[in-house]
Amino acid sequence: MHESVDQHFVEGILRNNDEIAEHNREHFDESGLFTINLMSAPGAGKTSLLSATIPALSDRYRSLVVEGDMVGELDADRLRNNGITAHQITTGRSCHLDAAMVNRLLHHVSLPSNLDFLFIENVGNLVCPAEFPLGEHKRVVLLSVTEGADKPLKYPVIFRQCDAVIFTKCDLLPHVDFDLAKAMEYVHGINPEAQIFALSVKQSGGLTEWLQWLERQIAEYRSDRMSPDASREEHHVHITAG
Amino acid sequence: MHEATIAQSILEIARLRVAAHDGARVERVRVEIGAFRNVDPEALSFAFDGIKQDYDCCHEARLELRLIEALAVCQKQRHNYSPSAEYGFRCELCNSGIGELLAGEELNVVSCVLSTPVQEG
Ligand SMILES: Nc1nc2c(ncn2[C@@H]2O[C@H](COP(=O)(O)OP(=O)(O)OP(=O)(O)O)[C@@H](O)[C@H]2O)c(=O)[nH]1
Ligand SMILES: [Mg+2]
Ligand SMILES: [Zn+2]
Numbered sequence: 001m002h003e004s005v006d007q008h009f010v011e012g013i014l015r016n017n018d019e020i021a022e023h024n025r026e027h028f029d030e031s032g033l034f035t036i037n038l039m040s041a042p043g044a045g046k047t048s049l050l051s052a053t054i055p056a057l058s059d060r061y062r063s064l065v066v067e068g069d070m071v072g073e074l075d076a077d078r079l080r081n082n083g084i085t086a087h088q089i090t091t092g093r094s095c096h097l098d099a100a101m102v103n104r105l106l107h108h109v110s111l112p113s114n115l116d117f118l119f120i121e122n123v124g125n126l127v128c129p130a131e132f133p134l135g136e137h138k139r140v141v142l143l144s145v146t147e148g149a150d151k152p153l154k155y156p157v158i159f160r161q162c163d164a165v166i167f168t169k170c171d172l173l174p175h176v177d178f179d180l181a182k183a184m185e186y187v188h189g190i191n192p193e194a195q196i197f198a199l200s201v202k203q204s205g206g207l208t209e210w211l212q213w214l215e216r217q218i219a220e221y222r223s224d225r226m227s228p229d230a231s232r233e234e235h236h237v238h239i240t241a242g
Numbered sequence: 243m244h245e246a247t248i249a250q251s252i253l254e255i256a257r258l259r260v261a262a263h264d265g266a267r268v269e270r271v272r273v274e275i276g277a278f279r280n281v282d283p284e285a286l287s288f289a290f291d292g293i294k295q296d297y298d299c300c301h302e303a304r305l306e307l308r309l310i311e312a313l314a315v316c317q318k319q320r321h322n323y324s325p326s327a328e329y330g331f332r333c334e335l336c337n338s339g340i341g342e343l344l345a346g347e348e349l350n351v352v353s354c355v356l357s358t359p360v361q362e363g
Contacts, residue, residue: 001360004269007259008353013251013273096244127280128244131349153327157280160340189330192317192339 017132020099024135027106028118032225033064034218035118037134039158040142041151042124045168045201047075049142050119052201054084056211061116061218066105068097068123075121096128099135116218126151130158138217144169145176149183156190164195166210171200245282249289252305252351253297259354260299268303270355277312278346312346 012018028035038046047067054063065086067076076088087109089101097120120136122129139162143151146169152159159165165187167180180198187194195213199206256268275281290305297303314325316333317340325331325340332339 001362002357003360005263005266005356005358006353007356009351011255011351013248013255013349013351016251094244094247098247130280131244131248153330156327156331157278160278160343186330189332189339190325192341 014131017099020103021133021135024099024102024106025137028135028137029225031111031113031115032222033111033115033118034221035120035134035136035138036214037120037122037129037136037139038142039122039126039129039139039162040124040144040168041126041147044124044142044144044147046121046124046142047078048201049166049168050121051079051082051084052207053211053214054079054117054119055082056207057117057214062112062114063117063119064111064115066102066118066120068101068121070095070123091123095123095125096132097122097134098132102134117214126155126158130155130161137221138163140164140166142166142168143183145172145178145180149179149186152183152186152190159187159190159194162191162194164197164213165191167196167198169200169202170198170206171202244280245285246289246293248281248286248349249293252290253294253300253303255351256300256303256354257297260356263356263358266356266358267299267301268354269357270304270306270353271351272306272308272353272355274308274310274348274350274352276310276346276348278343279349281349283307283309308352310345310348313344314340314346315342315344317341 040046050065057063065079065084067086067088068091069075070091073088076086079086087105089097089105091097091101120134141158141162143165145167167183184196187196197210199210252271252273256271260266260268275283287305294300294303312325314323316323316336316338318338319336320341321333321335323333
């Protein structure tokens, strides 16, 4: 004889990832390492943006990159060839980084203590990375103008959760029918607070506003850390499960 | 493609629940998925059925999904509305964007139905 017992409870399915992400966040905060998770579809220009951004910051800030790719070390090598320190995480069959992968790296690599920025380049994918916070302080989504202005409407989750959106490859605007105003409107419908940048790594001065934003963000992060009653709550990783 | 990971986590949660009851098996697992989560119900069900054999006491478990529509408060005037791609996720009354999501970000296991042996006599 068997009887059915119905147990009711609410358990977040990805709670495990979220807890490890919080643990990663503690690591970052211990060393004051301001961490940014860069996400986009394959080839939107994440590695190119880092190759241009990090040297432009290097007179005042030290940066480190963690590269997530399904196979190989191509992107990490590209950055190393530009004199940038990069660690590779090879995800194998997984189409996104998760907090545990970043955690393993944090426990295996001894991070220099004088770092300012950690840029994590996620696997090229507009879907899965949105579900797996890594412990980052800010999330940035790149959308290249060759992909089409409607992408925020098709992938609303990742655009909802990010702090900034960068429209990349804007040097190509004359050659594609990407409606910049429409794209901005779509992003702001989903996420009115998102900062938006439109830039190209091929044009000199194209990065100015983005670089200024990064400097403002790290300054805010540091002043929050300094103030004694800075509430931990406010800086918790994004956890959506009720 | 992360649905396999999600299926694993669901079965892990069910296995822990059933472990507390001697001789019990999992009949059903109920899961709620919000519209603002990147989870494809069909891919999830497929992944779940594909791997449940690997989980003790879950071999016959059925996955029941409840899809939850998004409900938003608009940013400018705090109207309640259902954001949809058709309107650019904006409020139909005042055209402002999503201020908060009241519903739609759920990704939870909400119940497990266990079949437990009854002691006779
Ligand atoms: N014209 C133009 N091309 C660019 C720009 N930024 C990147 N690209 C080109 O776009 C291609 C992809 O750039 P990557 O930086 O490798 O893109 P990614 O997002 O790192 O790619 P994955 O890591 O494979 O997802 C390369 O051929 C770049 O040269 C830009 O601002 N303008
Ligand atoms: Mg890359
Ligand atoms: Zn409104």
